[in-house]
Amino acid sequence: MAATNLKASAAQKATNLRNAFRTREGFRSLVQTHDTALDKHGHPGSKSRWSNEDLDPTPPEKRTCKSCLAPMRWWNFVTFYLGLSFGNWTLGSTMIGKLPISFEIWYASVLNLAGIGLNWWQSILVIFASQLISSVAMYFNSRCASVYHIGYPVVARSVFGMYGSFYFVGARAALAIIWYGVQLYSGASFMSNILRCIFGHKFTDIPNHIPESVGITTSGMLAFFLFWLVHFPFCAFRPYQLRTFFWFKSIIVLPAVWGLFIFCMANTKGNIGSVYASNIAGSKGWFIMYAINSGMGNTATLITNQPDIARWSKTESGAQWSQLLTQPLSVTLSASLGILSTAAINNSWGLETPLWNPWDLLGAILDRYWSASTRFAVFLSAFSWMVSILGTNIAANMIPFGSDSSMLFPKYITIPRGQYIVEFLAFAICPWKILASASVFTTFLGGYGLFMSSVVAIMVCDYYLLTKGNVFIGHLYNPSRTNKHYYYTMGWNIQAVVAYLCGIALPFPGFVGSLGAKVSTPATDLGRLGWLLSFTVSFVVYYVLCLIWPTSNQKMIKGMGLGWEEQSGDTVVAEDGTEIVEEGQTVRARSDISDEGPVETEEYGVSKNY
Incomplete structure (x- = not known):
């Protein structure tokens, strides 16, 4: 029966494709998404499309069947977060004492994190604290999606309003494009290691025909293009179809990280020296808080993106508890291995610039120990690290953009179509050009967590404290005034907008100062508390404001006498x-x-x- 249905489906797709080039109606039928049951009953009389199969709640068969490979149980989420978090080798560079800022530690420098000034053990403790806070936020932000099986765009409708949600979804989609391109460029560095291992000087000696001002060489462009192609097949899949891939990623990233650490220890005989000493002058309180907030910048996108992953969970808590310890322990351990390995290599090799990035370390290993066995070992390591970045890019950027674009244009875009779109857009923005010259722009990207933390705070507060976990699914697809729950005020939740603006107001001057403007010392200090301060202010303001001035949805829930998640x-x-x-x-x-x-x-x- 299944084979017959598959053949019938393939035949129907072929017929539709032929008809698309014959008539206008055939082309429209091909590019438009199909009506769903919620289209027919979710917004009666509406001429626009507010629903498609990716915006509607995930049906049970996509959360429970074995054939669809859905990441449905808690252990599937454990492997997902383990593979996603264990590659944070360079996070220690954001905490350790003053480091020369160069592209080698670009990821730290764009976040304004390089060289906070902590010593090695302070850095490890701060990393664990920051990741534990992040995991707690992820825990709470997963609940609504786990219970109602809806993604971030639809959750945003329930909180910010049918039209207000477009801003909060669109903002995330725009930044996902940039970060997708940035991760592509990072992964291309591992692809360069792989090509060098295979072709040797035939790759490294490729003549450069690209102007220096562009920020990339011909060989670098080749590596970027090949890594871009690696992403291409994954664009066709929805998250529930990628369980095997994320399992594979978690399996290979562990030996890659441990293998590189063991090499560094064996090669240097564990010569880590004094590791790194603290150079903080004066009170450490602000620096510790700054460091915790900086560490959270590493997971700011992941916190916001939780609904897009948790919606596929079979159980209501499977996506919550699974990451609460997996994520902070994995990040802390991998960052600790990076700190110790970099210290050992730097002390033994006498390097002026620490090799924080693993692709630079692998390149240095090839420079020192060029042989067939070394090339093979580096090839395996680079391949594993490249797969790690591939998985991170898919989970943190590609899937969220696909989900966001399906809400922005539900009549034409599904998650897979959106993923193909971001694949081409990430190439079109020329990330190598951004990284080579636009220091202010990359610093702006580093402040992404500042704006998204307020969004998470309002979503968590509304779900847990104000609506008692009650979401009226059918009303999330009705954009008209007849929507008594989520139309709010002209489609906007004014209380949420006020809380959002208050949340970003206090740290915003410090954020502007990081872009080059002159601001006061207190403003700079508040800016360094970005995520934590923004989250706290928005949470408190929204809660107090809604106690005084509740939304129409909150009034109805109270009037209906609903209990928790009824x-x-x-x-x-x-x-x-x-x-x-x-x-x-x-x-x-x-x-x-x-x-x-x-x-x-x-x-x-x-x-x-x-």
Whole structure:
């Protein structure tokens, strides 16, 4: 039966493709997404599309079936976060005493983190503290998606309003493009290691025909293009179809990190010297808080992106507890290995510039120990590290952009289509040019967490404290004034907007100062507390403001006397009271759930459920 359905589906796709080049209607049918049950019942009378299969709640069959390889149970999330977090080799460079700023430690410098001034053990403790705070935030931001199986764009609708959500989704999508390109360029460095191991001087001696002002060489462009191609096949898959890949990534990244650490220790006989000493003058309080906030910049995007990953969980808490210790322990351990390895290599080899980045270290190993066995070992290590960056780029940038773009243009874009779009956009923005010259712009990217922390704070506060975990799924697809829950004020949750602005207001002057403007010392100090300060202020302001001036949705929930997560469950109820359940080819109406009152029971013929 499955083989027959697959053949029929392939035949139908071929027919649609042929028709697309024959008539206008055929082309429109090909590029437009198909109606879903929520299209028919979620926003009656609307001429626009606010629903597609990626915006609708994830159906049970995509969270439970073995054939779809969904990351559905807690151990699947453990391997996901283990592979995502264990490659943070260079995070220690953001904490250690004054370091020369160059492209080799670019990732630290763009975040304004290089050389905070802590010693080695202070750095390790601060990294663990920052990652634990991040994991707690990820824990709470995963709940709504785990329970209702909706991604970040739809969760944003429930909090910020049907039209207000476009800003918060669009802002994340725009930054995902830049970071996608940046990670592409980082991974291309490992691709260069691989090509050098295979072709030797035939790769390194490729004549350069690209002007120096561009910021990349011909050989570098070749490595970038090849790593860009590696991403291409993954664009066709949704997150639940990538469980095997993330499992594979977690398996190979562990020996790659440990192998590089063991080499550094064996090669130098463990000569880590005094490691790194603190050079902080005066009170350490501000520096410690600054360092914790800096460490959180490493996971700021991941905290915001949690709903896009947690929505595929089979259980309500599978995506929460699984990462609470996995993520901070993995990041801290890998960063500690990076600190010790860099100290040992620097002391033994007498380097002026510490080799923080693993691709530079692998290149230095080839320079010193060029042989067939060394090339093979470096090839395996570089390949593993490249896969690690590939997985991070997919999870932190490609999937979120696909999810965001599916909401911005639901009539034409699904998650896979959005992922193909960001693949081409990331190439088009020329990230090598950005990294080579636009220091102010890259510093702006480093402040991404400042703006997103307020968003997370409001989402968490609204779900846990103000709406008691109740989300009315059917109303999340109705953009009209008849939407009593999420239309708010002209489609905007004004209380949320006020809290958001308050959250970014205090650290914002310090952030502007990091871009080159002259600001006061207190403003600089507040700016260094970016994520923590922004989160706290937005959370408190939104909670207090809603106690005094509750939203229409909060009033209705209180009036209905709903308890904790009483609207949760695998059953999806559209706004008109239609219960969308898997029952052959039908959906049926229920009279006991809609807040509009009793609805007559009847059946509707539809082509798809959810």
